[in-house]
Amino acid sequence: MRSRKDNIFHGIDWILVLFYFIFIFLGWINIYAATISENQFDLLNFSTEYGKQLIWIGLSFPIILLILMFEAKFYEKYASIIYIIFLVLLAGLFVLGKNINGSTSWYAIGSFSLQPSEFAKAATSLAIAKLVSDKMFNLKKLSTQVQALGLLFFPAILIILQPDPGSALVYAAFIFVLYREGLPFYYITVGFIALFLFVITLILGFEVTLISSLVLFICILLYFIFYRPRAFRKGWIKIIGIYLMSAMFIFSVDLVFNHVFKQHHRDRFDIILGKTVDMKGVGYNTNQSVTTIASGGFFGKGFLEGERTQGNFVPEQKTDYIFTTVGEEWGFVGSSLVIILFVAFLLRIISRAEQQKAKFSRIYGYSIVAIFFMHFVINIGMVIGLVPTIGIPLPFFSYGGSALWGFTVLLFIFIRLDANKTYEW
Amino acid sequence: MKRTGLLTFLIIFIGVIYIARLFYLQVLDNSFNTSTLNNSAVKVMYDYPERGYIFDRNGILLVANQLSYDVMVIPSEVKPMDTVAFCALLKITKAEFIEKIEKASRYSTRIPSTFLQQVSKDDYASLQEILYKFKGFYIQKRSLREYPRSSAANVLGYISEVNETMINNNSKYHLGELIGTAGIEKSYEEVLRGTKGVKFIQRDRFNKEIGSFKNGLYDTLPISGNDITLTIDAVLQQYGEALMANKRGGIVAIEPSTGEILAMVSMPTYDPNLMVGRDRSKNFTKLYLDSISKPLLDRGLQAQYPPGSPFKVISALVALQENVITTGSSIQCFGGYKYGSGKSSFMRCHCETGGSPVALNVAIYRSCNSYFANAYRKTIDKFPTPTEGVNVWGKHAESFGLGNYLDNDLSVGQKGNIPNGNLYNKIYPNGRWRSTATISNAIGQGEVLTTPIQLANMTAAIANEGFYYIPHIAKKIKGKPLDKKFTTPIYTTIDKKHFKPVIEGLFDVFENPRGTARGSRVEGLEISGKTGTSENPHGQDHSIFIAFAPKVNPKIAIAVFVENGYWGARWAGPIATLMIEKYLTGKIGRPLVEKRMFEGSIQEEYDKQLK
Numbered sequence A: 001m002r003s004r005k006d007n008i009f010h011g012i013d014w015i016l017v018l019f020y021f022i023f024i025f026l027g028w029i030n031i032y033a034a035t036i037s038e039n040q041f042d043l044l045n046f047s048t049e050y051g052k053q054l055i056w057i058g059l060s061f062p063i064i065l066l067i068l069m070f071e072a073k074f075y076e077k078y079a080s081i082i083y084i085i086f087l088v089l090l091a092g093l094f095v096l097g098k099n100i101n102g103s104t105s106w107y108a109i110g111s112f113s114l115q116p117s118e119f120a121k122a123a124t125s126l127a128i129a130k131l132v133s134d135k136m137f138n139l140k141k142l143s144t145q146v147q148a149l150g151l152l153f154f155p156a157i158l159i160i161l162q163p164d165p166g167s168a169l170v171y172a173a174f175i176f177v178l179y180r181e182g183l184p185f186y187y188i189t190v191g192f193i194a195l196f197l198f199v200i201t202l203i204l205g206f207e208v209t210l211i212s213s214l215v216l217f218i219c220i221l222l223y224f225i226f227y228r229p230r231a232f233r234k235g236w237i238k239i240i241g242i243y244l245m246s247a248m249f250i251f252s253v254d255l256v257f258n259h260v261f262k263q264h265h266r267d268r269f270d271i272i273l274g275k276t277v278d279m280k281g282v283g284y285n286t287n288q289s290v291t292t293i294a295s296g297g298f299f300g301k302g303f304l305e306g307e308r309t310q311g312n313f314v315p316e317q318k319t320d321y322i323f324t325t326v327g328e329e330w331g332f333v334g335s336s337l338v339i340i341l342f343v344a345f346l347l348r349i350i351s352r353a354e355q356q357k358a359k360f361s362r363i364y365g366y367s368i369v370a371i372f373f374m375h376f377v378i379n380i381g382m383v384i385g386l387v388p389t390i391g392i393p394l395p396f397f398s399y400g401g402s403a404l405w406g407f408t409v410l411l412f413i414f415i416r417l418d419a420n421k422t423y424e425w
Numbered sequence B: 001m002k003r004t005g006l007l008t009f010l011i012i013f014i015g016v017i018y019i020a021r022l023f024y025l026q027v028l029d030n031s032f033n034t035s036t037l038n039n040s041a042v043k044v045m046y047d048y049p050e051r052g053y054i055f056d057r058n059g060i061l062l063v064a065n066q067l068s069y070d071v072m073v074i075p076s077e078v079k080p081m082d083t084v085a086f087c088a089l090l091k092i093t094k095a096e097f098i099e100k101i102e103k104a105s106r107y108s109t110r111i112p113s114t115f116l117q118q119v120s121k122d123d124y125a126s127l128q129e130i131l132y133k134f135k136g137f138y139i140q141k142r143s144l145r146e147y148p149r150s151s152a153a154n155v156l157g158y159i160s161e162v163n164e165t166m167i168n169n170n171s172k173y174h175l176g177e178l179i180g181t182a183g184i185e186k187s188y189e190e191v192l193r194g195t196k197g198v199k200f201i202q203r204d205r206f207n208k209e210i211g212s213f214k215n216g217l218y219d220t221l222p223i224s225g226n227d228i229t230l231t232i233d234a235v236l237q238q239y240g241e242a243l244m245a246n247k248r249g250g251i252v253a254i255e256p257s258t259g260e261i262l263a264m265v266s267m268p269t270y271d272p273n274l275m276v277g278r279d280r281s282k283n284f285t286k287l288y289l290d291s292i293s294k295p296l297l298d299r300g301l302q303a304q305y306p307p308g309s310p311f312k313v314i315s316a317l318v319a320l321q322e323n324v325i326t327t328g329s330s331i332q333c334f335g336g337y338k339y340g341s342g343k344s345s346f347m348r349c350h351c352e353t354g355g356s357p358v359a360l361n362v363a364i365y366r367s368c369n370s371y372f373a374n375a376y377r378k379t380i381d382k383f384p385t386p387t388e389g390v391n392v393w394g395k396h397a398e399s400f401g402l403g404n405y406l407d408n409d410l411s412v413g414q415k416g417n418i419p420n421g422n423l424y425n426k427i428y429p430n431g432r433w434r435s436t437a438t439i440s441n442a443i444g445q446g447e448v449l450t451t452p453i454q455l456a457n458m459t460a461a462i463a464n465e466g467f468y469y470i471p472h473i474a475k476k477i478k479g480k481p482l483d484k485k486f487t488t489p490i491y492t493t494i495d496k497k498h499f500k501p502v503i504e505g506l507f508d509v510f511e512n513p514r515g516t517a518r519g520s521r522v523e524g525l526e527i528s529g530k531t532g533t534s535e536n537p538h539g540q541d542h543s544i545f546i547a548f549a550p551k552v553n554p555k556i557a558i559a560v561f562v563e564n565g566y567w568g569a570r571w572a573g574p575i576a577t578l579m580i581e582k583y584l585t586g587k588i589g590r591p592l593v594e595k596r597m598f599e600g601s602i603q604e605e606y607d608k609q610l611k
């Protein structure tokens, strides 16, 4: 058995690897389309963006091999240390970081920049997996809930302060992981109610929301008084408490939105909520990206045939808006195929995670699904005009070495853990 | 829900929503695909079509085009440059420069906007040499209007730059483009404007033009606007303008057998050429702000006055139709009509019939108030309540095209007013009113209001003995048939037989030695008509006249209105008959009358009102 164990490829899930290569390939040809210009064809030229991306793709193979070389146990054993190293690296940005586009999120090594927050996601996933997989850990207890949330809080707050709130938002995904592992459902409920109240308050204004929720509350109260008097006597404090909490939340949304947010933040929400239709000013990005996607039609315009892509009119097209290239050149057929691929990819990881014997592997698997899912929802949602402009990359598609390697690490650690599932730890 | 299922459910749910959204954007919603304009990768160049020419009914050219040169700007392509030199070149100030650039950028940074309109030919020559140095600016040739006859400004209207609300409501127009905003130019904008040609030019990411987009697949050539032949007789129109000199008012002349408008004069007017060129907006503002003589108001279409005596014809026709009078039944008039016990319940009359029997014919040519008041009162009192009576009477009047818009092809108009029973129920609550309260309607005073075009149309309906065609201004549109509604007769509610005696009366207005327009009689022409004086509480009464000729197969029906012209026979009568004479014979046999009209001025009267 020893020889089989020595083979680092033994037991790995080739389907996930196949997904990985498909994504990398599709991502690259779209980056190529988005960045090529005439008189310029040199695949390994470091001065072109598609050339750089190809080099980063090439460099991800040694990274993959390195990840697969370690024993699965290694990741569990050193999870806390890896986590702490990345907290230090994130904190170090405030001293040594390089400011690009207004955020100090980068370490510059020569002409090369690395973004630690892209790797911190993997580190945090490992740490959560280690913490929650402990036999003594019970997510029904408040103290352990606080512990888990605290673990997420530190990297998130460091990233917010860079400032890069979009990347920090991804950490909200861990609520799904914690829920899977026993966190009471009302956390999810509260999360969704908060999101719902947030959106409704922004659309209707806080006075209307407050009044309509008061009416709803009184109806509920009357229902309990007349039809469920016993339940009412037992639970009236809870009902009133929930209402007061909601009212406070509505107030604070209004407060934050109108007094803490800057105008450009507000504009982004207003565009999505249909309250502003300024297509030449703040709505420009969303308008351009939606128009570009829509112009693709059913079959798309064909590879390198998208004049909006070729004319380079979508801002940040190669990074956050790479999906517009898919939409324009490959049409509904191509873009819905990418969606289906992502859904299948995510479901595949879930199904592998559920088969893990080791709790650590399962939790880690859930963590990366949640992270990929969050990126998928926010990025594509933004590009097709359903989510406010929040700049985070589309996994494996968006241009950039750090993002690519970060997602590669995230995925292949799981592939390594998964390959070990039949062995004892 | 099982704990393991939540995330799976959400993933599939989001996947379905996103695919649905993509399906909507890429397959269902075409608005993005068709608007190549939104496509910033492609530069759009317009080729403006020539606007259609406008001719009068005999082929005389009324509106032509001249070439003009506009300086255009694409704000996103403007590079840092020597602004001082540029401003000097275009003869504008720095402040104007900034304002214009900002306005263009507000509209769009990528779509061209007009920067400076209508540069002179000399400036164009020097600009062409040097403009290439200023990136983002170029010269666009465009055709402008030209009015060879300097007449009929109110008919022709003018074109002006589209305003921003129009652009937002109608994607066909872009900033700086011209659109018909009054007269024919407005009502037939769609016909005249043509279709502009578009050239799409592909640009690369460096904004460099790299050739025709898709090999010119979507490029189009401009299509010239269609020419329009008007119903207007340019000679008659200009003659009418000359007759109305130094007076305020309107003339509308209609061909009864077709509803074609032969002349439509509004005074004071202006030279249409003022609305062209770089001084356009200065001139326009001056005309617009002239609140005293209101040259932009088309008095033939928009001025509402009580019609006065010409309306008595309607009162007579309605009474005949309702069988409350006959042509033979007569009354006696002793200087007026007493319709109540009070001292004020007396309508004075100047018919001077001295108690001899007044029947329909005499009543018309002597314009006897008492006769028509009596006929009106009998009509209303035929019905159980005065409300019903006034309503029936009003319906008859409205069938002559009064009291409502005529649904014609003119860009402006007014409804006028024909009162109904409800109006009086409001004035006299509890229904405490009788026919006598409304007696002034009988003689075209009271609540009745008409516009000159309505009066002209009413005259045409009388000339036709009971029907009219909607008065219209377009005779022929190249490549397009005339709207059917202009060739369909509209019948009044009065039987044909009742018109004969009335027309005899109108004829005697000229022919009877005691007719009220005897002085305006034209030898050899069989004119029928009616004088009128519209009471004006604010100053001197208005002078009104309606007429048509010849008596058999009428060729022209006319209404003339002269503000503060004292009485009908003083100004409106001679003007109407001169117009008829000019149109039917082409010459004037009464040079003295003509001279008096050309030179006559009521300016003194207008000045008085200012004090």
Ligand SMILES: [Zn+2]
Binding pocket: B333, B334, B335, B336, B349, B350, B351, B352, B353, B367, B368, B369, B370, B371
């Ligand atoms: Zn009399």
